[in-house]
Amino acid sequence: MCAWGIAISLSAHAQTTDSLKSVNLSEVVVSETYHHIRNKNATLQLEVVGEDFLRNNFSGNLVQTLGNIPGVHSMDIGSGFAKPMIRGLGFNRITVTENGVKQEGQQWGADHGLEIDAFNAGQVSVRKGPSSLLYGSDAMGGAIEINALPAPTQNMFLGEVALIGKSVNGTLGGSLMLGLKHNAWFTKLRYTEMHFADYRIPTDTVVYLTRKIPVYNRRMKNTAGFERDVSWFTTYRKNGYDASFSISNAYQKTGFFPGAHGIPDLSKLTDDGNSRNIELPYSFVNHLKVALHQGYAWGPMALSWDLGYQNNHREEWSSFHTHYSTQQIPQKDPDKELAFRLNTYSSNAKLRFLGNGKWEHTLGWDVQYQDNNIAGYSFLLPEYTRVTTGGLWLSNYKVNSQLTLSGGVRYDYGKIKVAGYTDAYLEEYLVDQGYDASVIEVYKNRSYAVNRDFGDYSASVGFVWNPSRVHMLKANVGRSFRLPGANELASNGVHHGTFRHEQGVATLKSEQGWQADAAYTYEKGRLSFTASPFFSWFDNYIFLRPTGEWSVLPDAGQIYRYTGAEAIFTGAELSMSYRVLPKLTYQFAGDYVYTYNCDEHLPLSFSPPASMRNTLTWEAASWSVYAQMESIAAQNRVDRNEDKTSGSNLFHLGGKFDFKWHNTPIEITLTARNVLDRKYFNHLSFYRKVEIPEPGRNLQVLIKIPFKQVFK
Amino acid sequence: MKTKLILSAICIVSLSSLFVACSDDDNDTTKPVIVINEPEDGGAIKTGSLLHLDMDLSDDVMVASYKVDIHNNFDGHTHTSASTRADGDSITFTYNQSFDVNQKNHHVHDHIEIPILARQGKYHVVVYCTDTSGNESYVAKSVVFDANAEEDVD
Numbered sequence A: 001m002c003a004w005g006i007a008i009s010l011s012a013h014a015q016t017t018d019s020l021k022s023v024n025l026s027e028v029v030v031s032e033t034y035h036h037i038r039n040k041n042a043t044l045q046l047e048v049v050g051e052d053f054l055r056n057n058f059s060g061n062l063v064q065t066l067g068n069i070p071g072v073h074s075m076d077i078g079s080g081f082a083k084p085m086i087r088g089l090g091f092n093r094i095t096v097t098e099n100g101v102k103q104e105g106q107q108w109g110a111d112h113g114l115e116i117d118a119f120n121a122g123q124v125s126v127r128k129g130p131s132s133l134l135y136g137s138d139a140m141g142g143a144i145e146i147n148a149l150p151a152p153t154q155n156m157f158l159g160e161v162a163l164i165g166k167s168v169n170g171t172l173g174g175s176l177m178l179g180l181k182h183n184a185w186f187t188k189l190r191y192t193e194m195h196f197a198d199y200r201i202p203t204d205t206v207v208y209l210t211r212k213i214p215v216y217n218r219r220m221k222n223t224a225g226f227e228r229d230v231s232w233f234t235t236y237r238k239n240g241y242d243a244s245f246s247i248s249n250a251y252q253k254t255g256f257f258p259g260a261h262g263i264p265d266l267s268k269l270t271d272d273g274n275s276r277n278i279e280l281p282y283s284f285v286n287h288l289k290v291a292l293h294q295g296y297a298w299g300p301m302a303l304s305w306d307l308g309y310q311n312n313h314r315e316e317w318s319s320f321h322t323h324y325s326t327q328q329i330p331q332k333d334p335d336k337e338l339a340f341r342l343n344t345y346s347s348n349a350k351l352r353f354l355g356n357g358k359w360e361h362t363l364g365w366d367v368q369y370q371d372n373n374i375a376g377y378s379f380l381l382p383e384y385t386r387v388t389t390g391g392l393w394l395s396n397y398k399v400n401s402q403l404t405l406s407g408g409v410r411y412d413y414g415k416i417k418v419a420g421y422t423d424a425y426l427e428e429y430l431v432d433q434g435y436d437a438s439v440i441e442v443y444k445n446r447s448y449a450v451n452r453d454f455g456d457y458s459a460s461v462g463f464v465w466n467p468s469r470v471h472m473l474k475a476n477v478g479r480s481f482r483l484p485g486a487n488e489l490a491s492n493g494v495h496h497g498t499f500r501h502e503q504g505v506a507t508l509k510s511e512q513g514w515q516a517d518a519a520y521t522y523e524k525g526r527l528s529f530t531a532s533p534f535f536s537w538f539d540n541y542i543f544l545r546p547t548g549e550w551s552v553l554p555d556a557g558q559i560y561r562y563t564g565a566e567a568i569f570t571g572a573e574l575s576m577s578y579r580v581l582p583k584l585t586y587q588f589a590g591d592y593v594y595t596y597n598c599d600e601h602l603p604l605s606f607s608p609p610a611s612m613r614n615t616l617t618w619e620a621a622s623w624s625v626y627a628q629m630e631s632i633a634a635q636n637r638v639d640r641n642e643d644k645t646s647g648s649n650l651f652h653l654g655g656k657f658d659f660k661w662h663n664t665p666i667e668i669t670l671t672a673r674n675v676l677d678r679k680y681f682n683h684l685s686f687y688r689k690v691e692i693p694e695p696g697r698n699l700q701v702l703i704k705i706p707f708k709q710v711f712k
Numbered sequence B: 001m002k003t004k005l006i007l008s009a010i011c012i013v014s015l016s017s018l019f020v021a022c023s024d025d026d027n028d029t030t031k032p033v034i035v036i037n038e039p040e041d042g043g044a045i046k047t048g049s050l051l052h053l054d055m056d057l058s059d060d061v062m063v064a065s066y067k068v069d070i071h072n073n074f075d076g077h078t079h080t081s082a083s084t085r086a087d088g089d090s091i092t093f094t095y096n097q098s099f100d101v102n103q104k105n106h107h108v109h110d111h112i113e114i115p116i117l118a119r120q121g122k123y124h125v126v127v128y129c130t131d132t133s134g135n136e137s138y139v140a141k142s143v144v145f146d147a148n149a150e151e152d153v154d
Helices: A002-016 A032-041 A051-056 A062-066 A424-432 A437-444 A486-490 B002-020
Strands: A047-049 A072-077 A081-086 A094-098 A123-128 A142-147 A156-166 A171-182 A185-196 A205-208 A211-214 A225-238 A241-255 A282-298 A301-317 A336-353 A359-375 A384-398 A403-418 A445-447 A450-465 A471-482 A492-495 A500-503 A511-524 A527-550 A558-581 A584-597 A611-619 A623-632 A648-661 A664-673 A698-710 B033-038 B043-046 B050-072 B095-113 B121-131 B136-146
Touching: A051 A648, A051 A664, A062 A072, A062 A081, A062 A123, A081 A094, A081 A142, A384 A486, A403 A486, A424 A437, A437 A445, A450 A486, A486 A558, A527 B050, A527 B121, B033 B121, B033 B136
Parallel strands: A094 A142, A500 A558, B043 B136
Antiparallel strands: A047 A123, A072 A081, A123 A142, A156 A171, A156 A698, A171 A185, A185 A225, A205 A211, A225 A241, A241 A282, A282 A301, A301 A336, A336 A359, A359 A384, A384 A403, A403 A450, A445 A492, A450 A471, A471 A511, A492 A500, A511 A527, A527 A558, A558 A584, A584 A611, A611 A623, A623 A648, A648 A664, A664 A698, B033 B050, B050 B095, B050 B121, B121 B136
């Protein structure tokens, strides 16, 4: 019944719609020509944000900044870290690339953020919708591409000092960049450090598990943290050849609110008099990334090759605890609960044939190898190795000056080998409890050895139709897929973050989905607007299904099992800008996502609530100010065992001021978020399930001092 | 003209995709309700006596099943094992039992024997309850096992 309805709408979509979307959301009106050219040339749906947007919405956290784009949401872990969600898809379904390399951390984990220096992001493009054609498995919900600003053209020494301060969590941070451009060479070094204290929430108590939990001094205890990032980027460009080398290391450490780890114990929540200390439990992550890009263009051909190595090292520390009486405190690092070391090696090669300018082809070949190692007194994710490789063909055909068609196909092959893990302490505990051998056999394996290989294709067809400067229409239909992760295939035990017994299924099929989407843009005179509806259908969407079977493990309720289901995601984004007066602009941005699990007849968990932003901006030559009303709708469409979240209206103010002091340009950006100090909840926040509201009123100052010395 | 036609087509298709999709969710996401009358939070239970578990379970559709999980909470929620099995003759006590209900409202009054040698200290009594759709709720009570506590006689 359900599939039938989809088939009808899909076939209709295939002819008329898509979502090639390319809107510059800068608060300041963008040069129309640039905007237009960008639109005409981007047939894949793309939302490009530049320096203006990144400056206006800067928060020290790139994902939270991008959460201001309609259709993009940030899933926050406290005040410092966040992971992205696009059109209701998050975790392993979104790919993030920096300088051409796909960022690989522990994306499957609910308490994992994105380890990228927000100060380093010069340009960000967001692809909404299936992008596995470009990036292979894991990009089925979209991709975020982060790139550095292009090298200056003149020979010069340049740099930038940036300072940031925030009141809500006492953030103090800074970033220093130094660069040198000399003929074919450009090199750039950046160092960033940010420290933040326990964040403030506008409430004195939270209620969790029918228990009133006091919040002393209106601060969330032990949510302080810090971030330290270093990066070095060098590029060389001569004639048709260009090469760039980048190495970056991002380190983040943050405490966890002790009330969110297990049954709340009031004795652990009393104020310790220090809002900047990071006590147990906490996590840290170190992400090292090395990338080498080379490109060579000759005649109508261009070849590019990206090589990458990444090491993601994440640890979670919590004072030693166990349910099993035979498990002893480890001699070394007794409080190291979990550790993951994920090594990723990648290679992407692309060959472009530009032809006669009418028809362009791209051939590509990607290989990636991953190796995950674990340690710690507890167990969450098994060790595994994963190899994926894929070949792709993309094509772009300019029918005439108004119409461009594009399409492509890709085939990927993946092999995952998950190591088994038997918990001897658990086994002994279950023997002590008198369980049958058959029951013990099922539970003692915290992970099963699984050896699977998958092959799947992605495809996309779309067009851009640009009949005049006023109208632009884009449409696309694409198919995406994702290989099941090690947790989905092999895990079996209580997840220490969700307190659920989660069970993988070794026979899961790969996740597959289709998306049809469209975007229409109108631009004339004072008015511009874009509407972009989308419709996605998954014939096998993997989710955690409550089984109703009790787990025999202590601290666990029923078993949740990874299950494939038919699912639908649909919705739209709408943005509008109207110049009321020469200096006054009104802007609207809104989004809506509807999710539906056709097998369970229920919404899917973590569905973002509808939201809209109404902004008034007054812009003068060297300064601008804005006032914004952000309205978040209630989310009443929830999955089982997920709480409904009420909506809220938030009021934000901001402004930027550029001036010169002794011939040095100074850029100041001021923002006041949640000015009225409203208590509200983010349905997608890690702390939502513990009934902890979002940060309260925040005043933020960002000062940037760029400098340069041009060589004669 | 052509543009307008295409535009209206998109509007209709996208709107219909919102509503045509599937029959709307009429499914149950309401969790069962657990009201524990006994033991009280922070209450003391004499080792060697019976722990009285008295509670009311209810659901808007049907309570499927419940599970009672009692385990120690010796160091906050950290169950440091260095001390276990080592102090004298005392034994590690845990309790983990599930029961089927299949009623809308269900009253539970149960006696759980706490061995006289059960290690004294802080424990958690956690009750999990599911309804027939898989909605789950749980409530935790902190109790203390104490050899010198008064025995519960009702």
